[in-house]
Amino acid sequence: MSASQTPPGTAALGDDDPTLLVKIFGKDRPGITAGLFDTLAAYAVDVIDIEQIVTRGRITLCVLVTAPAGGPGVEGGLRSTVHSWAESLRLQAEIISGRGDNRPRGTGRSHVTVLGHPLTAESTAAIAARITGTGGNIDRIFRLAKYPVTAVEFAVSGAGTEALRTALATESAALGVDVAVVAAGLQRRAQRLVVMDVDSTLIQDEVIELFAAHAGCEAEVAEVTARAMRGELDFEQSLHARVALLAGLDASVAEKVRAEVRLTPGARTLIRTLKQLGYQVGVVSGGFTQVTDDLRERLGLDFASANTLEIVDGKLTGRVTGEIVDRAGKARLLRRFAAEAGVPLSQTVAIGDGANDLDMLNAAGLGVAFNAKPVVREAAHTAVNVPFLDTVLYLLGITREEVEAANTHDHE
Numbered sequence: 001m002s003a004s005q006t007p008p009g010t011a012a013l014g015d016d017d018p019t020l021l022v023k024i025f026g027k028d029r030p031g032i033t034a035g036l037f038d039t040l041a042a043y044a045v046d047v048i049d050i051e052q053i054v055t056r057g058r059i060t061l062c063v064l065v066t067a068p069a070g071g072p073g074v075e076g077g078l079r080s081t082v083h084s085w086a087e088s089l090r091l092q093a094e095i096i097s098g099r100g101d102n103r104p105r106g107t108g109r110s111h112v113t114v115l116g117h118p119l120t121a122e123s124t125a126a127i128a129a130r131i132t133g134t135g136g137n138i139d140r141i142f143r144l145a146k147y148p149v150t151a152v153e154f155a156v157s158g159a160g161t162e163a164l165r166t167a168l169a170t171e172s173a174a175l176g177v178d179v180a181v182v183a184a185g186l187q188r189r190a191q192r193l194v195v196m197d198v199d200s201t202l203i204q205d206e207v208i209e210l211f212a213a214h215a216g217c218e219a220e221v222a223e224v225t226a227r228a229m230r231g232e233l234d235f236e237q238s239l240h241a242r243v244a245l246l247a248g249l250d251a252s253v254a255e256k257v258r259a260e261v262r263l264t265p266g267a268r269t270l271i272r273t274l275k276q277l278g279y280q281v282g283v284v285s286g287g288f289t290q291v292t293d294d295l296r297e298r299l300g301l302d303f304a305s306a307n308t309l310e311i312v313d314g315k316l317t318g319r320v321t322g323e324i325v326d327r328a329g330k331a332r333l334l335r336r337f338a339a340e341a342g343v344p345l346s347q348t349v350a351i352g353d354g355a356n357d358l359d360m361l362n363a364a365g366l367g368v369a370f371n372a373k374p375v376v377r378e379a380a381h382t383a384v385n386v387p388f389l390d391t392v393l394y395l396l397g398i399t400r401e402e403v404e405a406a407n408t409h410d411h412e
Contacts, residue, residue, distance in 0.1 A: 015100040018067035019048060020075070022082060026091035028059040036061065039085045043068040043078045048101055053142075064102070106137055106158025109184035112168065113395050116177045117386050119150040123175040127154075130171045134159040145400035148266070148388045153397065155184070165381065173377075180382035180395040182366060192396075193343040194274055195334050195360065197352035198285035198292060198306070200229075201370050202389070204262040207287035208242050211309075211316075214253045217245045231355035231375050235286060235326045240319075243309065247318025251311045254290040261291060266390030269407065271299050273393055276406035280341045284333045286325055286356055303337045331359035351392060352376070368392055 013019075024036060033052065040063070049064040068074045079095050086093035114127055131138055136159030144151040156164065165181040172179035199206045212221035221242045228238040274281050282303025285292050289308045296304035307325050310317040323329065330352075338348050350357070350364035353372040361367025361380045369380035370389065377383040384391055393403055 021096040022063045023094040024061040108160045109157045110161045112154040113180045117149045144394045151394040192347045193280045193341045194349045195282045210257045229354040235356045244318040249316040264389045266388040269390040273406045284330045327356040331363045
């Protein structure tokens with residue numbers, strides 16, 4: 001039976017049909033929901049909508065039901081019975097008469113995720129006002145996480161996703177909170193592919209600087225790296241210039257570098273949770289396969305691609321071999337990984353911090369600038385500016401409880 005069909009013998013609710021909104025407030029305890037419906041059952045009403053939330057031990061339960069048959073006297077009996085039941089449990093009850101169901105939600109539906117550390121009343125007020133200013137209506141708000149950041153999600157209708165994203169990007173930067181806007185729909189929870197940059201994203205380090213430290217040219221390499229990440233230098237030219245400084249370095253240094261690599265806080269949790277939820281995960285890097293191959297094995301990644309340092313007679317030659325993974329190369333690899341995974345680009349997520357990640361971030365369904373340079377934050381779909389990589393999970397609508405459940409299951 002389709003959703004538009006009505007079962008035989010059942011009349012569809014009309015816009016003018018009388019309905020009652022029953023609201024219950026008070027201290028939560030087991031049995032309240034069952035007790036309310038037991039009370040309502042005596043009046044043979046139909047349930048149209050239910051919403052319940054518990055905050056710090058206080059319950060708010062709202063039930064929309066058809067008005068009971070039999071006229072004002074029967075409805076008065078229902079009201080009296082519900083109020084008496086509520087009083088017996090030291091709860092408050094409110095019953096509001098109306099017509100029909102909830103008004104239809106507006107077209108153009110989005111999820112707006114706000115991350116604050118902390119999340120202040122001032123910033124929340126400003127975000128809500130900006131949503132209203134775009135013509136959007138906030139239909140629902142709930143908390144995704146309370147640590148390591150406070151994350152809340154607004155379900156918004158009546159405004160286009162891109163319009164919301166543009167309006168809130170400016171507001172979030174001024175308020176010091178992170179805001180992500182994604183379109184609502186089934187695709188949000190469809191199986192996806194997540195592809196990350198490595199240096200200063202998956203890991204806290206710049207791999208070429210770790211190699212340079214062993215070659216005694218760390219400061220020189222770091223300066224070229226910083227200029228490239230700010231978009232001041234062509235990446236491929238800067239890569240060749242930096243790698244040339246490593247010429248003559250013993251290849252065994254790679255093992256030391258792998259031991260020095262530090263994962264970003266939350267990296268393991270992010271990957272482990274995504275894998276538990278059926279996502280595929282990959283990395284693309286302007287760094288080197290001498291490190292990314294090890295990360296792929298250690299973290300159970302599905303895909304990994306990077307540049308390769310050339311080695312001859314046990315020494316680094318100062319050159320790279322094979323296809324260069326630069327700004328355009330990262331976007332190309334995202335598409336390749338998506339094709340191999342059987343995932344449309346609209347269901348991919350890309351995470352990065354540097355200018356050479358921009359093509360990849362813009363090609364993905366959701367591009368996340370993670371503790372990124374200003375030029376990247378301004379161009380990406382959304383930005384995360386806290387030092388925990390697993391906060392990206394909240395942008396996907398995954399709650400902290402789901403994260404903990406996935407990780408508990410992983411260790412059983």
